[in-house]
Amino acid sequence: MSGQLTIAMPKGRIFNEAADLLRRAGFDLPPEFDDSRKLIIDVEEEKFRFILAKPMDVATYVEHGVADLGIAGKDVLLEEERDVYELLDLKISGCYLAVAGLPDTKMNDVAPKIATKYPNIAAAYFREQGEQVEIIKLNGSIELAPLIGLADRIVDIVSTGRTLKENGLVEYETITTVTSRLIVNPVSYRIKDERISELIKRLNDVI
Amino acid sequence: MSRLFMFEKPLGMRDTLPELHEAKDKVRSSIEKEMKSWGFQFIETPTLEYYETIGNASAILDQQLFKLLDQQGHTLVLRPDMTAPIARVAASKLFKDQVPLRLAYSANVFRAQQREGGRPAEFEQIGGECIGDNSVSADGEMIALAISSLKKAGLEQFQLSVGHVGFVNELFVQILGNEERARELTKFLYEKNYVGYREHVKSLPLSSIDSQRLLAFLDLRGGPEVIGKASELVENGKGRAALDEMKLLWDVIEDFGASDRIKFDLTIVSHMSYYTGILFEVYAGMVGFPIGNGGRYDKLLEKFGKSTGATGFAIRLDRLLESLGDLGEPEPVTCILFSPERRKEAYQLAAQRRKDGEHVVLQDISAVRNLDACSDTFSDVVFLVGKADKEGTR
Numbered sequence: 168m169s170g171q172l173t174i175a176m177p178k179g180r181i182f183n184e185a186a187d188l189l190r191r192a193g194f195d196l197p198p199e200f201d202d203s204r205k206l207i208i209d210v211e212e213e214k215f216r217f218i219l220a221k222p223m224d225v226a227t228y229v230e231h232g233v234a235d236l237g238i239a240g241k242d243v244l245l246e247e248e249r250d251v252y253e254l255l256d257l258k259i260s261g262c263y264l265a266v267a268g269l270p271d272t273k274m275n276d277v278a279p280k281i282a283t284k285y286p287n288i289a290a291a292y293f294r295e296q297g298e299q300v301e302i303i304k305l306n307g308s309i310e311l312a313p314l315i316g317l318a319d320r321i322v323d324i325v326s327t328g329r330t331l332k333e334n335g336l337v338e339y340e341t342i343t344t345v346t347s348r349l350i351v352n353p354v355s356y357r358i359k360d361e362r363i364s365e366l367i368k369r370l371n372d373v374i
Numbered sequence: 375m376s377r378l379f380m381f382e383k384p385l386g387m388r389d390t391l392p393e394l395h396e397a398k399d400k401v402r403s404s405i406e407k408e409m410k411s412w413g414f415q416f417i418e419t420p421t422l423e424y425y426e427t428i429g430n431a432s433a434i435l436d437q438q439l440f441k442l443l444d445q446q447g448h449t450l451v452l453r454p455d456m457t458a459p460i461a462r463v464a465a466s467k468l469f470k471d472q473v474p475l476r477l478a479y480s481a482n483v484f485r486a487q488q489r490e491g492g493r494p495a496e497f498e499q500i501g502g503e504c505i506g507d508n509s510v511s512a513d514g515e516m517i518a519l520a521i522s523s524l525k526k527a528g529l530e531q532f533q534l535s536v537g538h539v540g541f542v543n544e545l546f547v548q549i550l551g552n553e554e555r556a557r558e559l560t561k562f563l564y565e566k567n568y569v570g571y572r573e574h575v576k577s578l579p580l581s582s583i584d585s586q587r588l589l590a591f592l593d594l595r596g597g598p599e600v601i602g603k604a605s606e607l608v609e610n611g612k613g614r615a616a617l618d619e620m621k622l623l624w625d626v627i628e629d630f631g632a633s634d635r636i637k638f639d640l641t642i643v644s645h646m647s648y649y650t651g652i653l654f655e656v657y658a659g660m661v662g663f664p665i666g667n668g669g670r671y672d673k674l675l676e677k678f679g680k681s682t683g684a685t686g687f688a689i690r691l692d693r694l695l696e697s698l699g700d701l702g703e704p705e706p707v708t709c710i711l712f713s714p715e716r717r718k719e720a721y722q723l724a725a726q727r728r729k730d731g732e733h734v735v736l737q738d739i740s741a742v743r744n745l746d747a748c749s750d751t752f753s754d755v756v757f758l759v760g761k762a763d764k765e766g767t768r
Contacts (some may be wrong), residue, residue, distance in 0.1 A: 360596075
């Protein structure tokens with residue numbers, strides 16, 4: 168459809184802040200938007216189609232061009248290294264990637280194990296430090312790993328630090344700060360340049 | 375390693391089944407015909423080349439090369455593109471007396487295997503190279519030829535974005551002082567990371583005018599008016615020369631009658647070091663990846679001992695087919711089913727129809743187990759069965 172923009176939105180934590188940002192930028196999103204279970208939501212007045220994806224998958228949809236734009240955390244972009252334009256720092260959903268573990272422990276000298284949802288980021292980080300580590304990929308509840316002896320350290324997203332604290336873990340190092348970014352497919356960026364430029368301008372005004 | 379199934383192919387390799395093969399053939403031959411009519415001569419080069427020469431010279435990143443060893447222990451590559459092999463042939467044999475050379479190819483190229491779909495390790499490229507012509511006319515000709523070829527292939531919705539790496543480099547060096555710092559900033563463009571670009575610019579100790587110039591650079595996209603905006607950003611010198619080339623290019627492409635297909639985008643950096651001047655990417659509706667790209671690469675021939683400029687383009691046939699969408703109706707095929715007593719008659723009929731350009735299958739009816747399924751396979755069926763003068767068509 169000509170003129171329509173498809174935007175991949177991350178479900179979960181980031182979603183509300185992202186929807187809120189779009190509303191502040193003057194886009195008229197229906198109220199059922201927020202608690203719908205639908206995966207595809209058309210907003211005809213604005214000529215938008217939203218697809219609701221797992222945060223980790225947003226960049227994938229955008230790279231393949233089935234979504235023109237997407238809102239993705241910097242953590243996802245670093246981990247996935249997708250070929251997309253990173254156009255705007257939306258400055259929402261701020262958090263950071265950190266190395267954490269049990270207090271007052273040292274990493275195993277021979278083959279320290281790192282549990283994480285972000286194997287690429289973790290591997291790159293420890294390689295830069297000159298540390299040879301073994302990465303164990305987990306899909307959630309990463310905090311469990313050091314508690315039951317699966318790993319010496321974890322690499323994970325920290326927003327308030329409460330989960331770490333409640334599980335008796337402490338932060339050792341911060342890897343990088345993370346905010347949500349507006350990403351764009353390279354072909355859409357050129358073919359639908361006018362609509363995308365307008366969207367960027369409106370978002371830029373409210374960031 | 376897990377056991378392989380009988381029908382498995384190596385990762386990233388594809389079969390081309392009849393229907394797709396026919397569609398591919400049609401598209402390829404219409405483009406080839408167009409390129410030939412522009413005086414381009416087609417050549418073939420080996421699938422395997424030396425890593426040290428072609429592998430190093432090519433624009434494809436080292437980790438994307440498909441490498442193997444020969445019996446002497448030399449590292450070989452499955453050719454990752456056709457531009458480097460053509461430069462090799464041109465430099466060693468064909469480019470003589472400084473006469474500009476126009477060569478073309480349609481060939482399969484190879485990239486390292488990747489797990490994810492949509493990234494074949496082998497795919498076909500069609501392209502042309504103009505070697506030994508340093509004029510903007512040649513750059514314009516390659517762009518016009520790419521546009522004309524795509525139109526001949528039946529593609530309606532597409533657009534080319536044209537940039538100039540010479541301009542990017544000059545502007546950055548002018549403001550940042552040296553090549554190394556310019557390279558650092560260019561890397562953000564190459565990685566398409568505009569957030570990082572802006573943060574990097576803001577972190578540099580620059581006057582507010584200079585950092586404003588660098589930030590405004592990101593907006594240099596659009597029609598010919600972009601050149602005016604760009605010239606406000608550069609001081610005199612080489613950056614201006616690049617813009618003069620762009621201005622001239624617009625005129626050239628207008629004279630070709632193809633300017634409705636192009637837009638300028640000075641932020642395009644397709645490669646960190648390969649291209650040296652005007653460069654472009656081709657985008658089509660319905661496909662999320664560029665379907666082709668090209669540009670001027672004046673340093674490549676030097677690697678093969680000839681110092682001359684060159685410009686060219688390549689179109690990815692797989693992505694072009696995807697953007698064409700519907701494969702179109704396959705050619706109709708008639709099936710003549712015969713029994714032994716009328717074999718000769720059947721052969722003669724087939725020969726006659728083939729002469730008229732029809733596609734005809736000859737099939738001995740005694741080998742057909744399922745007659746209905748067999749008839750359904752063909753667009754027309756002729757029965758030459760039993761005694762003579764009882765021909766039936768259905």
